[in-house]
Amino acid sequence: MSKNAVAVLEPGYANYKTEEAVLEHHGTAVVAVKEQDDAVSSLKDINPVAVMVRERTVSAAEMETCPNLKVIVRYGVGVDNIDLDYARGRGIYVANVPNYGAEIEVSEHAVALYLAVQRRIVQRDRDVRNGQWGIGEAEPIPGRFNAVLGLIGCGRIGLEAAHKFKALGFKYILAFDPFLDSATAEEEGIELVDIDTLCAKADVITLHAPLNDHTRHILNRDRIDLLKPSSIVVNVSRGGLVDEQALADALNDGRIFGAGIDVFEQEPIASDNPLLQCSNTVISDHTAWYSERSVGVLQHNAAMEINRVLQGGVPQNWVNKW
Structure with a gap:
């Protein structure tokens, strides 16, 4: 050698x-x-x-x-x-x-997961292929007029995601990031808030934080309980940021609208991961970074x-x- x-x-x-x-x-x-x-x-x-x-x-x-x-x-x-x-x-x-340069790919993937969940694209594709039609009203879709985006972590990727969600019509951008300076936040039209306020107010939450002792399960059961019934969670960062069982429970109980998840606490994903059985959940294989x-x-x-x-x-x- x-x-x-x-x-x-x-x-x-x-x-x-x-x-x-x-x-x-x-x-x-x-x-x-x-x-x-x-x-x-x-x-x-x-x-x-x-x-x-x-x-x-x-x-x-x-x-x-x-x-x-x-x-x-x-x-x-x-x-x-x-x-x-x-x-x-x-x-x-x-x-x-x-x-x-993956802030472009990762932010695009975050938006793609959001739209797939928001418009129930995966479910619609499956249902139409199985011979169903005109089932939209049976599975309501909330509107997002003047919607609020919540960013947990707002570095390069988070900022790029903010730009893309603004282009979709999101009017308010909230961020929890101890390292984002107030001048940059003001310039980008982002309101810095504490994590609990973000969870309570956001219509869509996207996670873009690193995983460490301070951020592990930052989206825990208590904070998931703060989310709106119409809210969507998107994670394209690290699986350990989210308490997967707590998120799965909220999805299965109908306490939140849906989730788009690209990363998991155990990868490759375990066959018994609770998120695999959740409705209105779109899953990908830690591929947000890729092109x-x-x-x-x-x-x-x-x-x-x-x-x-x-x-x-x-x-x-x-x-x-x-």
């Missing part, structure tokens, strides 16, 4: 020619570890200087087996699947890739972080600083 081997955990891309092109001057071999293969034993055999990962866990056990490991790069933004403290203690850089364009940029930018470290520098998006 190359002395500068790079291991890719949980491969999911068509190929790794982009990474190889960026790193070829280091004599690097990019080695994909199959999803069904044990990560610890595979990494021991590869002995990589760098690990690239999507959703798979990189704990102390995985890092302990890699004595030459210098850097871990997360394909994407969230790094809750990586043991940052252990990496810091070993002097292993951890970087993410927040700037691959051919975004994948190419993501792979290139991830490889550039490794390139910086192998050249003796530090990652541009270094998340576990010491």
